[in-house]
Amino acid sequence: MPDLEIHIGGRSFTVSCQAGEEHFLNAAAKMLDVEATPLVAQMGRLPEARMLLMAGLMLADKTAAVEDENRQLKSKLAEIEARPAPVREKLEVPVVPPHVIETLAEIAARAEALAARIEEV
Secondary structure, eight states: OOEEEEEETTEEEEEEOOTTOHHHHHHHHHHHHHHHHHHHHHHOSOOHHHHHHHHHHHHHHHHHHHHHHHHHHHHHHHHHHHSOOOOOOOOOOOOOOHHHHHHHHHHHHHHHHHHHHHHHO
16 A cells, blocks of 8 residues: 655645555545635634544535536436437428429530530531
8 A cells, every 4th residue: 555645734644545546535635625725814723623524524524515416417417318309400401303404404414415416517
């Protein structure tokens, strides 16, 4: 088990963790430090246990708020997903009748024949 030195509220602590978990421990320690540093700045030097307790409670409060918001968002998502799918509009694409295509092909052939005659002259 690796030992890490972490800093919380201006104090150093040596803690152990599972191999490969160092990143998570450092991230958790940083979160505690973010909460503890203003406490120490406002109240002065606090006993270690009180500083850690207050920082932990502040993090727990933030976590509870995020969990509550997460529950509300999941509820809204479930509500949206439960709605029936909207009715799709029927779109009609105009189709060119075959006789019009034949007429246009005939006109194109005549135009090409006229162009060929003009080039001969």
